[in-house]
Amino acid sequence: MLPCCVALNCLARTCCINAAVTARGMQQIGLAFVLAPAFRYLYPESADRARAFARYSGHSNTHVFMVPLYVGIVLSLETQIARGTLPEASVGVVRETLATTLSALGDSFFSGTLLPLWALVSVCLLLAGQIGLTAALAVLFLALLLLFRILTFFAGLRHGMPVLLRLKRLDLINWVDRIKILNAVMVALVVWQLPLRHLTPFPWLLYGLAVAAVLGASWLVGRMHLPRILLWALVLGALILMDAGLIGM
Numbered sequence: 001m002l003p004c005c006v007a008l009n010c011l012a013r014t015c016c017i018n019a020a021v022t023a024r025g026m027q028q029i030g031l032a033f034v035l036a037p038a039f040r041y042l043y044p045e046s047a048d049r050a051r052a053f054a055r056y057s058g059h060s061n062t063h064v065f066m067v068p069l070y071v072g073i074v075l076s077l078e079t080q081i082a083r084g085t086l087p088e089a090s091v092g093v094v095r096e097t098l099a100t101t102l103s104a105l106g107d108s109f110f111s112g113t114l115l116p117l118w119a120l121v122s123v124c125l126l127l128a129g130q131i132g133l134t135a136a137l138a139v140l141f142l143a144l145l146l147l148f149r150i151l152t153f154f155a156g157l158r159h160g161m162p163v164l165l166r167l168k169r170l171d172l173i174n175w176v177d178r179i180k181i182l183n184a185v186m187v188a189l190v191v192w193q194l195p196l197r198h199l200t201p202f203p204w205l206l207y208g209l210a211v212a213a214v215l216g217a218s219w220l221v222g223r224m225h226l227p228r229i230l231l232w233a234l235v236l237g238a239l240i241l242m243d244a245g246l247i248g249m
Contacts, residue, residue: 002038002075002157009037010075011153014067026061031071038075042082052078055091062099063106068149070102072156073163080160094161101164109172113179120186127193177222184218 002010017030032053043049062070074095080086118141125134155163188211220226 002041002079006037006041007157010034010071011068011150014071014149014153017067018064025059028058028060031056031060034071035074038078042078051088055088056095060099062103063110065110065145065149066102066106068153069156070099072153073098073160076157076160105172108176113176113183116183117179117186120183120190124186124189124193127190180222181218184215188214
């Protein structure tokens with residue numbers, strides 16, 4: 001186990017991993033920056049340290065929210081290598097597979113589900129005039145995200161690869177489908193809170209149809225696996241036709 005000060009240094013540096021993203025190596029430079037304090041501790045000899053950095057000199061990319069877990073697992077493996085209980089050659093394939101797996105999970109659960117949920121709830125609160133509550137929600141979301149990053153980093157550092165089995169038990173993929181249904185409901189609420197004041201009388205029918213369309217689209221994507229790009233094209237086409245006056249109420 002790394003000393004606490006070294007581990008905290010690596011954890012703090014994960015917040016800066018995307019500061020030097022390149023088109024070819026992606027997070028390659030940032031990852032070297034994150035791992036540097038641990039490598040200086042684990043490999044006092046410059047030759048050993050150079051070989052350790054060389055193991056991470058290739059392309060590297062994972063979801064930014066999953067970076068602490070990824071770094072924690074990597075440092076757990078490097079600790080075993082430094083002790084001589086794990087061969088150096090075993091890290092290459094594991095590192096690439098681990099980064100891809102965590103990236104897919106982060107893209108699906110965070111970028112595709114939780115962030116849209118937070119944005120939609122915030123929009124609903126702002127439309128309702130709840131500015132203070134919106135700010136409090138943003139602070140709460142940030143605090144929970146920081147807590148997640150800290151806990152996953154130390155879990156990966158302490159347990160290594162077996163922590164992935166615990167992550168699998170959380171069944172985040174199935175939670176993605178459930179939260180996306182909730183997102184569809186939130187979109188319907190946003191539509192409901194957008195009064196079209198230039199239409200008289202109050203357009204209850206239009207609102208009802210919009211809510212039904214959003215919920216229906218969610219069902220088609222979630223259950224029938226209809227491509228979202230097709231629904232987007234249909235909506236965009238309808239809006240263009242409405243703007244041209246070819247269709248409308």
